[in-house]
Amino acid sequence: MNGPVGKxxxxxxxxxxTYPVDAFISREYAQAEPERLWSKVWQQAGRVEELKQVGDYITYNICHDSILIVRDTPETLRAFHNVCPHRGRRLVGNNTGGGPKTVAQDTGAHSAKGNRLRFSCNYHxxxxxxxxxxxxxxxAEDWGGMLDHVCTSLTPVQVDTWGGWIWINMDMEAGPLREWLEPAASLLDPFQFEAMRYRFRQWGIFDCNxxxxxxxxxxxxxVQGTHxxxxxxxxxxxxxxxIGMHSQTGFDSKEKREASAAATSVHRAAGEDDPRYTIAKMQAEFWETIGGSTTETLVKAAQRLPEELPEGTPAAEVHRHWLESARRDDAARGVDWPEISDREMAAAGLAVALFPNMNLIPGPTFSLYYRVRPYGTDPDKCIFEAVALDxxxxGEEPETEWTYAEQDLSQWPHVIAQDISNMVEVQRGYKSQGFKGNLPNPWQERKVTNLHRNLARYMDAGAPTPIPGPSDATEHSRLSEIKEGAQNAEHS
Incomplete structure (x- = not known):
């Protein structure tokens, strides 16, 4: 791969x-990712709620590595490379063969889970x-005393928690998780994601990077093109x-480019229309076509707005009344909201991307997030996950499982399916000889550009560079005309 070039x-x-397409289609790039990127970064690997009892475990797979995460005490977690130090067999996986199935995992499962107080390799x-x-x-005596604790123990991996998520880092020299997540963590702390639980979690293997x-x-x-x-x-x-290694989006105004809590949250009321009805309709649509970015309590409270408030109520007041009403409804059923000020709500914005592979939409009582991983080192495939928290x-938290869905639009919530519809066509388009490089929107797509700037720091390739200025573009056009004229003259 070639290193970053240009200004x-x-x-x-x-x-x-602009930035090139190598990060999406180059097999050399994809094969370098495990060592250069994934072995060095903090990654979200699951939720704490999945490991309740001592001995509970899950696995997290990234490229060709598998990480075994276990609850070793009521208060602590440990993580290891999921590989036996003897002859390299995975400890936890699809245990087919002659020995007993100490850990069951179906072929094609999202990940392994279970409860064991010890892990036995099925090979030896x-x-x-x-x-x-x-x-x-x-x-053990056959080794003549040459085996020691270091060479016979599982290889450790860093593990920590934030927001109720479990995070791992294969680099034992890497800095603390909190340091990695800042300043995004401080913006999102008020939402208390650790008090949320899975409502649904769906995954699939997609034909794109x-x-x-x-x-x-x-x-x-x-949105205007896809939704x-x-x-x-x-x-x-x-x-x-x-925002550091990370980035965020929020609703904005072309005229003012300034924000309020109502304007920047996912609950933004519509333009000049009656906000009592637009909030109600938008919440209903989110619930029906996404199944996330809201809750049943918020949807029901929104439907009452036309009855509870007079016509002409300002959007900010409608928004405030709606949230206060939903808060009371939740309190009555035993659900407490965190105290989040308008300023904190506005600061968090609409969505936050946590480098390298997670994007989440925060709400006072919910979160919808996406995590995407490579499928081995195949540049044309990935593992896609959509998760809703509530x-x-x-005592009434649902027991959820990972649900597999094909890259079939009928198997996904409508709005997510609309996003999925672009993925294969983008992957195909990147291989076209007619595509000259990405041109991200300088104001609205900096999250995308920041992803590639960060990737370039690890991968030493694909760094964004400024688009040539008008004078450069004019000169380029002039040279193209000269070249075209010369070619025409030659043919004639």
């Missing part, structure tokens, strides 16, 4: 830039405690800004 871009990515019966140390090695799938959710610029049915609720013009009365 450097500004820290805030405010200029018009090496057995490991929850702290990763070898508890039993058959005929993981970045193509992720980028489908990194900006609102695509035209939502335009009746108002203007989806948005800002997009860099707040539930204590």
């Amino acid at each position: 450097a871009v500004s820290d805030d990515l405010s200029e018009a830039v 019966a090496w057995t490991f405690d929850l702290d990763g140390s070898a508890e039993h090695i058959p005929d 993981w970045k193509v799938a992720l980028e489908a959710f990194l900006e609102a610029y695509h 035209p049915q939502l335009m009746k609720y108002g203007d989806f013009y948005s800002f997009s800004r860099v 707040r539930f009365p204590e």
